[in-house]
Amino acid sequence: MxxxxxxxxxxxxxxxxxxxxxxxxxxxxxxxxxxxxxxxxxxxxxxxxxxxxxxxxxxxxxxxxxxxxxxxxxxxxxxxxAGAKKFLVGQFLNFKMVDSKNVISQVQELQLIIHGIHAEGMVLSESFQVGAIIEKLPPAWKDFKNYLKHKRKEMSVEDLILRLRVEEDNQGNEKRTLNPNAAKANLMEHDRGSKGKNPKHKQGPKLGPKGGIAKKPKFQGKCFNCGKMGHKSSE
CATH class of the missing domain: 1.10.287 (Helix Hairpins)
Structure with missing residues (x-):
């Protein structure tokens, strides 16, 4: 206006x-x-x-x-x-990364908050942004967080994001290496379910030509030993 x-x-x-x-x-x-x-x-x-x-x-x-x-x-x-500024500051201070989400996507969410803070005239130096991102890394990144804290060389935000991206890819590769049979197991379960029957299951008794259970026929002739009807021969 x-x-x-x-x-x-x-x-x-x-x-x-x-x-x-x-x-x-x-x-x-x-x-x-x-x-x-x-x-x-x-x-x-x-x-x-x-x-x-x-x-x-x-x-x-x-x-x-x-x-x-x-x-x-x-x-x-x-x-x-003024209220919006206080809200953005609260968002920045309360922002916490979690292990269940992608780290890079969470860093991008934090960058959006920082961009809003800059738009309101509150300037945060780049070294402060780098330190804040490192401090807010999730619990599973504790060792890598300590490694970054002990580095003496100054990093830009872009350099930090690149390092985080490489580390996240490495962690994903290690998980796949430690559990190589997980994908095969899932594939076997899928194949077994698609066939409908387990081939190792024992089959039931064979049925006769009329659907009943087949029985061995009785011997109807005379016994060669005793001469009685209905006995099986020793042969």
């Missing part, structure tokens, strides 16, 4: 008070100057009101001059900016 009013040559009315002229000093030229000032100030005030939402228009339309209206808006939003 300030830029817009500046292009219209109306921004000066955000700071100027109405001209004070005694009654005995009014002439034609002075009256014309006063009327021109009032007209320009009227435009400035209504350009401001036109930029507000309907709800805010009802609140601020009671302001009589552009200067009064501008000061009220400036006071309101400066107070909100």
């Amino acid at each position: 300030l830029f817009y009013l500046t292009t219209l040559n109306l921004a000066r009315f955000l700071k100027e008070d109405p001209p004070f002229i005694g009654e005995d000093e009014i002439d034609v030229q002075t009256q014309q100057a006063i009327d021109a000032w009032k007209h320009a100030e009227f435009l400035c005030r209504n350009y401001l009101l036109n930029g507000l939402s309907d709800t805010l228009y009802g609140v601020y339309s009671v302001k009589k001059t552009a200067k009064e209206l501008w000061n009220s808006l400036d006071h309101k939003y400066k107070a909100e900016d």
